[in-house]
Amino acid sequence: MIIAVLHPSVTRSRKSLVLVISSMLVNPGFAGAQSDPGPRGGGAAAGGQIGGLTSAQVQAFLDGQARFNEVENVSNGLGPRFNSNQCASCHSFPAEGGTSPASNPQTQFANSRNALPSFIQPNGPVREARFIHNPDGSPDGGVHALFVVTGRSDGPSGCNINQEDFSNAGNLSLRIPTPVFGLGLIEAIPDAYLINNMTNTSGPRANLGIAGRFNRGGNDGTITRFGWKAQNKSLDIFSGEAYNVEMGITNLLFPNERGVDSMNDQTNCNPFAAPNDTDNLGSAGTAEFDDVSMFAAFMRFLAPPAPGPSSNSVVNGSNVFTNIGCALCHTVALQTGPNQVAALSNQTINAYSDFALHHMGSNLADQISQGVAQGDEFRSAPLWGLGQRLFLLHDGRTSDLVQAILAHSSSGSEANQVIDNYNSLNHHDKQDLLNFLRSL
Ligand code: HEC
Ligand code: HEC
Numbered sequence: 316m317i318i319a320v321l322h323p324s325v326t327r328s329r330k331s332l333v334l335v336i337s338s339m340l341v342n343p344g345f346a347g348a349q350s351d352p353g354p355r356g357g358g359a360a361a362g363g364q365i366g367g368l369t370s371a372q373v374q375a376f377l378d379g380q381a382r383f384n385e386v387e388n389v390s391n392g393l394g395p396r397f398n399s400n401q402c403a404s405c406h407s408f409p410a411e412g413g414t415s416p417a418s419n420p421q422t423q424f425a426n427s428r429n430a431l432p433s434f435i436q437p438n439g440p441v442r443e444a445r446f447i448h449n450p451d452g453s454p455d456g457g458v459h460a461l462f463v464v465t466g467r468s469d470g471p472s473g474c475n476i477n478q479e480d481f482s483n484a485g486n487l488s489l490r491i492p493t494p495v496f497g498l499g500l501i502e503a504i505p506d507a508y509l510i511n512n513m514t515n516t517s518g519p520r521a522n523l524g525i526a527g528r529f530n531r532g533g534n535d536g537t538i539t540r541f542g543w544k545a546q547n548k549s550l551d552i553f554s555g556e557a558y559n560v561e562m563g564i565t566n567l568l569f570p571n572e573r574g575v576d577s578m579n580d581q582t583n584c585n586p587f588a589a590p591n592d593t594d595n596l597g598s599a600g601t602a603e604f605d606d607v608s609m610f611a612a613f614m615r616f617l618a619p620p621a622p623g624p625s626s627n628s629v630v631n632g633s634n635v636f637t638n639i640g641c642a643l644c645h646t647v648a649l650q651t652g653p654n655q656v657a658a659l660s661n662q663t664i665n666a667y668s669d670f671a672l673h674h675m676g677s678n679l680a681d682q683i684s685q686g687v688a689q690g691d692e693f694r695s696a697p698l699w700g701l702g703q704r705l706f707l708l709h710d711g712r713t714s715d716l717v718q719a720i721l722a723h724s725s726s727g728s729e730a731n732q733v734i735d736n737y738n739s740l741n742h743h744d745k746q747d748l749l750n751f752l753r754s755l
Pocket of ligand 2 (some may be wrong): 525564636639640641642644645673675679685693694696697698706707708709710711716719720723730731732734738750
């Protein structure tokens with residue numbers, strides 16, 4: 316213990332500063348002292364295949380992984396508008412399939428015709444941008460690709476398509492990539508199990524002001540569960556959408572080019588036969604799957620992130636997480652149902668999500684509606700792998716777990732009472748909670 320000895324000549328304000336510091340050292344309950352231990356080192360705890368796959372499934376995983384890693388250029392269908400040129404550029408940390416790396420790969424696309432928008436920084440997260448409104452004031456909500464093939468050495472000659480204007484910060488809504496580890500298990504949870512989980516927690520949720528509802532924005536009315544607003548149904552659909560939206564590569568699920576609205580751009584900037592990616596039927600017996608199916612297979616067979624080492628602090632933090640109500644949205648354990656893939660069948664998974672939407676208040680609201688999700692509704696973010704995440708929350712606004720937790724609290728948020736509980740914890744319990752979160 317350090318005892319502060321004050322020299323009579325120190326000014327009053329410096330005296331009180333020294334007293335604050337000494338009270339931090341002496342008083343374990345001091346409220347301001349807990350901190351995010353930061354991303355866990357020691358190698359990636361994710362990126363491998365799930366155990367128990369057949370040899371054919373392992374082959375599919377490896378084939379899909381190679382395609383997920385492939386860098387696309389214009390002759391492969393990239394563009395005319397795109398956010399990046401490779402699935403693994405945005406989904407790369409701490410291993411292929413993860414999320415944004417520490418240095419942003421999108422800066423490589425700056426050239427004479429592509430300026431870097433202000434929200435794309437060399438040491439900031441990968442981001443995509445949605446526009447909140449159309450120029451006429453009606454809701455937009457769609458992704459606007461950041462870059463164009465114009466100005467690239469492989470751009471089609473005669474193409475003069477212009478980059479969109481991203482300078483109106485008030486009309487922008489940003490998102491960072493979500494990791495794709497363990498997604499086959501999430502796909503394999505039957506709707507009834509998700510609904511049952513909500514039914515089982517209805518009493519405690521009501522006591523803390525937590526509601527929650529499922530997004531059913533897909534085509535068949537079943538629960539959609541992928542993406543920040545649980546807006547997408549399946550890994551195949553997400554793959555097809557990402558291929559076209561992020562990279563401008565048309566495919567069997569999304570066969571029409573985006574952002575090419577004039578006949579001139581269609582002719583000069585999009586000279587390739589549609590769709591860019593399709594099955595290769597070959598001759599009898601040699602048919603090959605399209606990229607979209609293989610991206611989905613890779614993600615379906617990716618293992619969930621493995622938690623780090625436990626400790627007394629981690630065990631206590633895990634109890635605190637449940638006791639103060641975090642687990643009422645970030646559900647600790649769910650089951651998968653019977654599945655065609657034995658490795659995904661009847662498994663217990665610790666994704667730390669109920670896959671439901673919650674109103675998160677004015678601070679997190681992004682003013683984008685998707686399916687039934689409104690402007691302030693988000694899917695409880697799955698927390699597995701959190702220990703090695705560099706950027707947090709849907710727009711990557713912070714890297715600090717404490718800030719991510721405090722951001723849950725604002726006018727209209729269903730998490731307000733839980734965050735009050737968090738704020739009332741003593742220093743030890745807060746620190747144990749943070750240590751637990753970085754063990755995931
Ligand atoms: C420019 C960066 C970028 C590229 C390239 C990219 N993604 Fe993503 N990915 C994102 C962002 C951003 C999200 C979150 C989107 C949302 O929820 O609105 C995301 C989310 C996902 C998800 C949802 C996971 C979940 O559970 O929330 C899947 C699956 C996915 N991407 C697959 C792919 C595949 C497959 C490719 C390659 C075809 C790809 N992505 C290429 C940025 C990217
Ligand atoms: C009412 C439901 C709810 C409660 C209660 C809740 N969360 Fe969340 N949590 C969410 C949602 C929804 C998000 C995604 C918000 C966003 O990105 O805008 C989230 C995001 C997070 C993130 C960031 C994850 C990421 O992928 O960036 C962390 C960390 C987190 N929560 C921890 C906690 C902790 C710790 C508690 C308890 C103190 C808690 N949450 C309580 C719903 C909840």
